[in-house]
Amino acid sequence: MSIALDRRTRLDSDLRTLGMAEFLAGDFPDLVVRHGALVARGVEAFGAPPLAIETADGSWSFAADGGTLAVSPGVAPGALVVTLDGDALSDWLQNQRSFNAMITARELRYRGGGEWDVSVWDSLWLTLLEGWPVVDDGIEFLDRHGAPLDLGRVLTPDDDPAEVAHFLREAGFLHLRGWLDPADMRKVSDEIDRALPDYHEGDGRSWWATVAGGTRRCVRLQEFVERSPTTAAILNGARWDQLRRMLAGDDELVRKTGARGLEALIKPRDVVAGASDVSFHRDCHFGRHAYQCSGTVVGIAVTASGEANGQLRVVAGSHRVLMPVEIAKTRPYLPVVAVPTEPGDLTVHLSCTLHESTPPLLAERRVMYTGFSLAPREPAAGGSQALSDLRERVSRLLLEQGSRP
Known part of the structure; x- marks a missing residue:
């Protein structure tokens, strides 16, 4: 690998x-x-x-x-x-x-x-x-046999687990299909609708954004798994544990658990303020890369995604080359790969892979995020909590600023 x-x-x-x-x-x-x-x-x-x-x-x-x-x-x-x-x-x-x-x-x-x-x-x-280099002229994307890696490949449960684990480590991301039943995603979307009245601004469990016309919309629902029997069944199922073991390869990964181990996101059109569609960033960009990377962030496509309603884009190999975030936004020197999804598809990216969410143009999309973390080496520390608290403040700061990041 x-x-x-x-x-x-x-x-x-x-x-x-x-x-x-x-x-x-x-x-x-x-x-x-x-x-x-x-x-x-x-x-x-x-x-x-x-x-x-x-x-x-x-x-x-x-x-x-x-x-x-x-x-x-x-x-x-x-x-x-x-x-x-x-x-x-x-x-x-x-x-x-x-x-x-x-x-x-x-x-x-x-x-x-x-x-x-x-x-x-x-x-x-x-x-x-x-010692994480910012440039590497010799970087290549190769499969386990030394052939060029197809960065647009969609992998399934029938693919060799070693090949899937290698792809993740080589490219820094995955696009998976066939792990979840698309019919379950319709149930999840209905459960999001039923859960929304339980959230309000300032509750400490949700993020909000302003859309054109001044309406405030809830865009992030924490503790959603407690309101979604369908999601709970997915995360506790054998297929999800199979995914964990496959991604882990020679490493040890543990599932994110607890009420905040998963969040549901709604990506509305025409957001004018608030944290909804975030441009290129790393999940470790606030700090602590050397203390906790690399975890795997798993996106569950509740609705389809693409150019029309926004999608995940990643900078392939950016976990291997430390491209500055502002350069990724303007003149990236590694491949930028869009990951359009169908309902039930999974996306996986490493916590130190540059990624972004593009804004919906025609219709909103819905997605859930959870993941698997490296097995802990020591008890949770205050530094990790401090950055988690900062992330929770991001939505309020951006609403105050009055513009999307």
Whole structure:
């Protein structure tokens, strides 16, 4: 297999309060030896400016120099300057929170550059910490026998499980058909309609969006499995466990359980504010890639999807090459693959694969999301909960902002 799902290199139990001076004296020299050339290559590929980190204790600038990454005191000319307090700095140095998380929370202060520069340095810094390259001219998509992989292939339960597991690891996503009965999706859609009156804005269990004309629509229903006997039967069935084992391959995956282990989404037309159709992002883009990736996110197509009513699109191989999110939105350098679905189809993407939801043009669509996580290595930690809380705030922040992300 091309890449193991388990890419975790850090433990929450090893976290400490970390300042820049301690980081530069302790962690930085070894990281530069191992990954500095990868960062420098990315700086050159993107034409990234120096990055200056400004704190109450001083400022330091990071820039490519002699084919590696170098640091110098002060603010370098032309640098993107990011100001961090002690907690934010410690989180950033240890991949607990990214610049993107701080921007989303309206907490990041920066000058001397724009969102593109911030996005590029989010990727470059993770390259330094984890050795995840931002560019790889030799990347290929090959099947288990070395032949070119058909990125548009739809796989079924009759396909070799080893082939399905390999496809996921090679491309970072899957399109599956034949696992669920399409007739069940009509039942699920009816159960969504019956559940909707139980949700209201501010209940902590739903997201809302504004559509043209000013109407508010519920677009995300958590705890839906408790209101959907059809969905509960699917998740507790033998076929679903067969899917888990197939995706796991040589890794160990566990099903997401509990009331919030699945959510139902409604994608209406003409959304003008709120979190409904989100442009390219990674599920680990707020941080914690090194603590929890890669999980598998499974989408269950309740209605069909396509250009007319929106669909999932993925950047194939973006779990292997750390393409900055802002570049994925404007000039991606890996294949962008649309995944049109029929009712009952499944989509699978890794938590560190770039993906987006395109907006419906003619009719709304409905989809459910759940997934399988890597088996835990230690008890759940506060950092994971903090990012979950931030995700819950996203809808309110975007409604306040008055535009779709």
